[in-house]
Amino acid sequence: MNQTDTPKVWDTRKRGRQRRLERAANLGLSPQIRQEHITQLLQTVIEPGDRVCLEGNNQKQADFLADSLAASDPQQLHHLHMVQSVLALPSHLDLFENGIASRLDFSFSGPQGARLARLVQDKQIEIGAIHTYLELFGRYFTDLTPNVCLIAAQAADAAGNLYTGPNTEDTPAIVEATAFHSGIVIAQVNERMDTLPRVDIPADWVDFTVVAPRPNYIEPLFTRDPAQITEVQILMAMMAIKGIYAEYGVQRLNHGIGFDTAAIELLLPTYATELGLKGKICTHWALNPHPTLIPAIESGCVQSIHSFGSEVGMENYIAARPDVFFTGRDGSMRSNRAFSQTAGLYACDMFIGSTLQIDLAGNSSTATTGRITGFGGAPNMGSDPHGRRHASAAWLKAGREAAGPDAIRGRKLVVQIVETFREHMTPVFVEELDAWQLKASMDAELPPIMIYGDDVTHIVTEEGIANLLLCRSAEERAQAIRGVAGFTPVGMARDRCMVENLRDRGVVRRPEDLGIDPRLATRDLLAARSVKDLVRWSGELYAPPSRFRNW
């Protein structure tokens, strides 16, 4: 190429940003935008083909901005590439049905999973990839940097500083990637204030703010009513505490959101404390503020909790326990999904959670035919990070069980806790995951496996615990899994002799091997048996959402 050609331009992104802002200024659209002008603003500063990040995860949602974008004119806005943590709202998919957006990179789509699958099959949506949260955030800073991001905060001041309140969540990661690569940041807020309680996002990272007609939606996803915890879940919780938490001395951990782990949380002040485990296990957490952890916190079992997001109704309780939770100078919590995911990945010794299907290699999936649900954070938490270098007792013990006394590294404990049958007698243990069918029907490159079998260290069911670290072959692993698969077809097809041999070696352990009488697994062991009990434990500081109040 000839050097006398037009000089190389190094600031196309900056010029693009300037062009968009000038267009808005020429139309009289000021940084404090009025509700009725929001769709006009979006049509002015977003260009066809832009990469747009719409904030929303399994907790807070920039729902007003999502609705406003979905209401824009597809003649003006089309072929947008959406990058977002979660597809949760109908408007997220309206964007694609209305011809405004065409490509999607995301993490999780829980409630919209079935509709998303139909859109993919009808070729109305092109999926780049399904990520974990950290992966997607990582790509915001590499090849998926947004041109425009649409975020949600609690309040803005006149200068444009933002206060996110307890639900900071993804906002810092999204805004940093956008603002520092010449993108445009638009925030919906619930109110304008003269003085913010604290500044979570500084004004010079923010271009436009709009007061939404209603407060942004927040899903109380992590509230589990203790009244619904079953005796079988209590039995499995007892086994997990005695057979895993106590034996490995697990102090730093993350829990899934299900009832199985809620049962464990409610046994910490009772069963675990009676076993003398207070202070020895479960002291440091990467966890959302689970209401079912209140009794353990109040009993002095917990030292610190860093959270991905907040939980509706927990605000006053959190503010009153700043030794435990991360809070701002204003007193309210500051959550941060990216940092908490990092803690869960590198700084925790254990992840324990439930799943929908497990195969004979221990691969675990929540994908079922006809639904694209994605992963969220589980694959981060539920994986053994090869980048970890610091040791802990739990990590070393697990590593040595897997590779012998000369192991050169430890292992994260990745535990799946499941009843062998789900509702409607659907077996959890299967010969082949539905994920493979989904891969075929979606023409995907990989089956959507949530946790890889080679990362899973233990499986807990009502029948016992399978310790996969101690298995020395694929055959042993398969029989250990069959050996706790109960009366599912996979369980009934076990080689009884081999399972008994595994039991002799402690690979498979029954409740009686752990000194647990299943008949003692009663709800009397729960530190709280209702949401009302949790409120009482909290000294009336926890204010559950109305749907959880039955008194």
Next chain:
Amino acid sequence: MVRRTLRPPFTIPQLVISMEKLEYHFSTPSIKPAVGAVICGVVGSGNLEVLVRPADTAASCTIEIKTSARGFGNIWQAVLAEFISQHAVGGTHIAINDMGATPAVVTLRLGQAIRQYAGDLR
């Protein structure tokens, strides 16, 4: 023991018609009862009620099941055989009213009922 009111999701005649009845007989050493009869659990969604009462046959046990979940005879057979292999329950008649309980719940409830029947309450 007080019988709790059952509120089925559909009318009673329909419920009765859709119930499946199963019956199993097992040879098993006899159990020494501490009480006349016991009832354990409730008939609610995903749960079951187990009634244990004495029978004349000292070295065997009859188990009668009424279940809303049809077509799981082979799993009942396996769950009960496993239970009988772990507990001596000869000389009893066990009636089960099931509303779609999982094998885990069935095993737990049977264990609780037999423990009460034998007076092993700790």
